[in-house]
Amino acid sequence: MMEESVKEFIDKVASSSPTPGGGSIAALAGAMAGSLAEMVCNLTIGKKKYADVEEDMKILRKKCEGIRKRFMELVDEDAAAFDKVMEAFKKKEGIQNALKLAAEVPLDTARESISLLHLLKEIAEKGNKNSISDAGVAALMAQASFNSAILNVRINLKEMEDMDYRKRKENEMAEMKDEMENGFDEVMEIVERWL
Amino acid sequence: MMEESVKEFIDKVASSSPTPGGGSIAALAGAMAGSLAEMVCNLTIGKKKYADVEEDMKILRKKCEGIRKRFMELVDEDAAAFDKVMEAFKKKEGIQNALKLAAEVPLDTARESISLLHLLKEIAEKGNKNSISDAGVAALMAQASFNSAILNVRINLKEMEDMDYRKRKENEMAEMKDEMENGFDEVMEIVERWL
Numbered sequence: 001m002m003e004e005s006v007k008e009f010i011d012k013v014a015s016s017s018p019t020p021g022g023g024s025i026a027a028l029a030g031a032m033a034g035s036l037a038e039m040v041c042n043l044t045i046g047k048k049k050y051a052d053v054e055e056d057m058k059i060l061r062k063k064c065e066g067i068r069k070r071f072m073e074l075v076d077e078d079a080a081a082f083d084k085v086m087e088a089f090k091k092k093e094g095i096q097n098a099l100k101l102a103a104e105v106p107l108d109t110a111r112e113s114i115s116l117l118h119l120l121k122e123i124a125e126k127g128n129k130n131s132i133s134d135a136g137v138a139a140l141m142a143q144a145s146f147n148s149a150i151l152n153v154r155i156n157l158k159e160m161e162d163m164d165y166r167k168r169k170e171n172e173m174a175e176m177k178d179e180m181e182n183g184f185d186e187v188m189e190i191v192e193r194w195l
Numbered sequence: 196m197m198e199e200s201v202k203e204f205i206d207k208v209a210s211s212s213p214t215p216g217g218g219s220i221a222a223l224a225g226a227m228a229g230s231l232a233e234m235v236c237n238l239t240i241g242k243k244k245y246a247d248v249e250e251d252m253k254i255l256r257k258k259c260e261g262i263r264k265r266f267m268e269l270v271d272e273d274a275a276a277f278d279k280v281m282e283a284f285k286k287k288e289g290i291q292n293a294l295k296l297a298a299e300v301p302l303d304t305a306r307e308s309i310s311l312l313h314l315l316k317e318i319a320e321k322g323n324k325n326s327i328s329d330a331g332v333a334a335l336m337a338q339a340s341f342n343s344a345i346l347n348v349r350i351n352l353k354e355m356e357d358m359d360y361r362k363r364k365e366n367e368m369a370e371m372k373d374e375m376e377n378g379f380d381e382v383m384e385i386v387e388r389w390l
Contacts, residue, residue, distance in 0.1 A: 002200065002201045002205075004201060005201070006199060006204050006223070007198060007267070009201050010226055013227065013230040013233075013234055014233035014237070014259075014263065016241075018329075021234060021326075021332075022333075025227050025231060028201070029224065029339070032208065032223065035205045035209035036209075036216070039208055039210065039211070039216060043211060043213060045211075065209070068205070072205070131216075133347055134213075136217070136343075137216075137217030137221060137343040141220065141224065141343070147335050148331075148332040148335050148336070151331045151332055151335075151386070151390065152332070155327070195350060
């Protein structure tokens, strides 16, 4: 869906088709966060004032680019996984496996959001302070991406019969939530210091 | 920028040009929230089970569409306003006026986010409960849109010399923040009840 125009994509979300829906939007918010993080790196690299962090910023930029690309794949993967759930319900066949996949995709989105928040801490700390609000927006988008992804995991877990799997995933989400909140708070503390 | 592909837009954000930046992303997050809200309306309209709220949902859909379109304009308006700030700094002329415009555009984004959260409360309450996670993601995106917009207002206020204007805008933002948080909490309470 990344080849469609922004307008077309947004129209498609709004339409009466359930995909792309919240799970794809969660991943796209992550991609937007990743691209802003990259921008802050790009606005730091080559600036005399920030020469001593230039090499660090190049490494961070590369890592952000990888995460952003993964998020863009997840936009499509989420829609595909949800389409499979609907198909399974229609056929009354393979529902449980389809639900597991539809829970695993947003879990990946949530994991990438956490990785990005860790990078953002270093970017906010070392990067160009004229772009500090962009680092803040990137953190807000990564947080929204995480929390949106978690809602999508939870709605898919709801109808899952494998209670062991559910319990395991719920514990995993609780741990991830703490890590995300800590990462987010660390970035925003730096942002507030410079704003 | 709405005519560019999603990939092109995200690449442009990531580039070493400061626009589109955090302000445009704030508005785009709002547009994504609006389109998800519309989708929940569309997935409710025409369903037998929800026949008694059909007319309400049609009105809500129309309102969401208007907000979404406004958000899409704000993506471009924010980039244009920030380009003017940079031009003014280069020319050392008209800086204060350019900063005011660059503060007013994200204030508009923040206002639209609040309007959307109010609509989302009714949508979550009356809409199709199979799409409750989408209503939740819409609320999370509206919240991120609001908070991102506010960071952009604040960075533009920082260098403003008109202290009356600054004070007025700071009070306005504090009031808006309360309204946004209340609106957000109301939506998420309904979402949690059904998830």
